[in-house]
Amino acid sequence: MTVSALELERRRYRAGRARRSVWVGIASTLVFAALVVVGLSLTPGWPVVRSTFFDLGEAREAFPRVLQGIWLNIRVLLTSAVVILLFSVIVSALRTLRGAVFLPVRLLMTGYTDLFRGMPLIIVLYLVGFGIPALGFFPRLPAEFWGTLALVVTYTAYVSEVFRAGLEAVHPSQRLAARALGLSYGQTLRLVLLPQALRKVTPALMNDFVSLQKDVGLISVLGAVDAVRSAQIETSLSFNFTPYLLAGLMFVVLAIPMIRLTDWYSARLQRREQMGSIV
Amino acid sequence: MSPLLRLEGIRKSFAGQEVLRGVDLDVAEHEVVVLVGASGSGKSTLLRCINLLEQIDDGRIVLAGDDISDPRVDADRVRSRIGVVFQHYNLFPHLRVIDNVTLAARHVHKMGKTDAAGRGLRLLTRIGLADKAREYPDRLSGGQQQRVAIARALATDPALLLLDEITSALDPELVGEVLDLVRSLKEQGATIVMATHEMAFARDVADRVVFLDGGVIVEQGAPDEFFDHPREERTRRFLARLAH
Ligand SMILES: Nc1ncnc2c1ncn2[C@@H]1O[C@H](COP(=O)(O)OP(=O)(O)O)[C@@H](O)[C@H]1O
Numbered sequence: 001m002t003v004s005a006l007e008l009e010r011r012r013y014r015a016g017r018a019r020r021s022v023w024v025g026i027a028s029t030l031v032f033a034a035l036v037v038v039g040l041s042l043t044p045g046w047p048v049v050r051s052t053f054f055d056l057g058e059a060r061e062a063f064p065r066v067l068q069g070i071w072l073n074i075r076v077l078l079t080s081a082v083v084i085l086l087f088s089v090i091v092s093a094l095r096t097l098r099g100a101v102f103l104p105v106r107l108l109m110t111g112y113t114d115l116f117r118g119m120p121l122i123i124v125l126y127l128v129g130f131g132i133p134a135l136g137f138f139p140r141l142p143a144e145f146w147g148t149l150a151l152v153v154t155y156t157a158y159v160s161e162v163f164r165a166g167l168e169a170v171h172p173s174q175r176l177a178a179r180a181l182g183l184s185y186g187q188t189l190r191l192v193l194l195p196q197a198l199r200k201v202t203p204a205l206m207n208d209f210v211s212l213q214k215d216v217g218l219i220s221v222l223g224a225v226d227a228v229r230s231a232q233i234e235t236s237l238s239f240n241f242t243p244y245l246l247a248g249l250m251f252v253v254l255a256i257p258m259i260r261l262t263d264w265y266s267a268r269l270q271r272r273e274q275m276g277s278i279v
Numbered sequence: 280m281s282p283l284l285r286l287e288g289i290r291k292s293f294a295g296q297e298v299l300r301g302v303d304l305d306v307a308e309h310e311v312v313v314l315v316g317a318s319g320s321g322k323s324t325l326l327r328c329i330n331l332l333e334q335i336d337d338g339r340i341v342l343a344g345d346d347i348s349d350p351r352v353d354a355d356r357v358r359s360r361i362g363v364v365f366q367h368y369n370l371f372p373h374l375r376v377i378d379n380v381t382l383a384a385r386h387v388h389k390m391g392k393t394d395a396a397g398r399g400l401r402l403l404t405r406i407g408l409a410d411k412a413r414e415y416p417d418r419l420s421g422g423q424q425q426r427v428a429i430a431r432a433l434a435t436d437p438a439l440l441l442l443d444e445i446t447s448a449l450d451p452e453l454v455g456e457v458l459d460l461v462r463s464l465k466e467q468g469a470t471i472v473m474a475t476h477e478m479a480f481a482r483d484v485a486d487r488v489v490f491l492d493g494g495v496i497v498e499q500g501a502p503d504e505f506f507d508h509p510r511e512e513r514t515r516r517f518l519a520r521l522a523h
């Protein structure tokens with residue numbers, strides 16, 4: 001296919017403009033970064049801050065221990081994510097039950113979600129992690145078990161609400177069409193409503209997963225030797241805070257793929273909706 | 280011969296507003312009954328009551344000799360014997376065309392996956408959409424979606440088919456293909472109760488036209504008689520309004 005000289009000229013112009021924008025972007029970023037670095041180094045406390053937070057030697061020394069710690073965070077994260085998803089589906093399904101017979105179930109579920117959406121996670125951690133073992137009823141279990149349980153209890157309250165919103169966003173005619181075919185209530189939920197709800201709430205679920213990724217660091221308050229706790233141990237040995245920064249960076253590295261994936265998926269979903277197709 | 284469907288004194292209200300005030304109707308096997316009436320006259324409500332999607336306030340519904348308005352009957356089993364197509368083509372958007380058609384066969388009638396797929400494909404062939412079996416509904420035109428919805432309703436071999444204004448959400452040029460399909464179902468001996476605004480089609484395909492107004496059946500009869508020589512004043516006014 002031949003392209004007219006006019007169009008070629010237009011393309012050259014657009015390409016030139018695009019190149020220029022890239023260069024302007026890079027240059028302004030570099031200038032800004034330089035200003036920040038220079039500005040920081042001129043502050044009176046900078047030499048002390050640099051040696052206590054940005055000590056490369058300390059970082060290298062703490063690395064193996066903190067890495068081992070984050071492996072515990074990853075295991076807790078994956079376990080609790082699966083359990084939260086499962087429980088949330090059940091809780092949200094229970095909350096959709098209609099009829100007077102199910103009133104107690106609905107009330108119970110509503111009470112549960114209200115309670116744990118309102119209560120700060122750190123307090124749930126203390127109550128579950130120190131309270132339940134103190135009953136003396138359960139065998140001795142590691143701190144990370146109680147930490148996982150506290151995360152599950154708190155996050156299920158949030159995530160089940162996300163699911164419920166998703167179920168309510170499915171058009172009522174879908175339920176009607178399914179029932180008209182003779183599908184039972186349970187089959188309608190499982191085969192028609194939940195799959196559609198899940199698609200609708202995937203971006204919200206991914207966001208919750210990202211915030212769960214950070215909150216797994218809180219199990220350290222129960223004494224679980226995760227990345228945060230490991231960093232604390234290293235810090236107490238050297239009186240240097242660099243290990244905390246190291247642990248923080250590890251959490252960021254862990255989260256970035258999921259954050260990017262969430263952005264990409266949400267953008268794709270939005271594009272599809274703008275094209276007028278039904279998801 | 281006893282009718283396939285018998286409605287006796289069906290009453291239904293919503294929040295104090297009486298929509299159906301005693302509807303009696305017999306539908307014989309292989310008969311096509313067309314419900315007409317102004318918007319809001321209760322056509323959809325009546326169809327939903329027959330299918331037990333709405334609970335009636337009084338009266339009796341007898342399907343093939345069984346009183347299906349008895350609260351002891353299994354409503355899901357009854358619904359699986361009645362095919363329904365709604366005004367808005369509410370196919371399941373997350374399922375491919377073939378899975379839409381076979382969902383009830385597989386999960387309600389517990390048919391095996393391959394049996395159901397074979398049956399579903401034969402149905403799609405019949406409605407001329409076999410090549411769309413693997414597509415998702417949003418890739419189909421409105422007329423094609425509505426034909427798939429009919430195939431989905433037929434997939435479990437229902438004794439009775441209820442069609443509720445299945446062409447009124449369609450672009451005019453797509454109405455024909457859907458009505459042609461209904462016509463061929465009639466020729467194959469289906470028993471159909473349908474609500475429609477397409478009077479030409481009603482005249483063409485109906486064995487009997489039933490006019491619903493004020494919550495009761497005002498007049499019913501063979502289409503030519505009904506449209507050309509209406510007996511009731513209310514029917515005449517309804518038909519006159521349509522003519523404009
Ligand atoms: N689920 C419902 N809740 C309350 N009112 C309803 C409901 N369904 C139908 N109605 C009312 O019943 C009347 C008949 O509606 P409908 O059966 O849809 O009429 P048609 O199908 O003939 O247009 C209308 O006034 C409508 O507002």
Ligand SMILES: [Mg+2]
Binds near residue numbers: 322323324443444
């Ligand atoms: Mg209607």
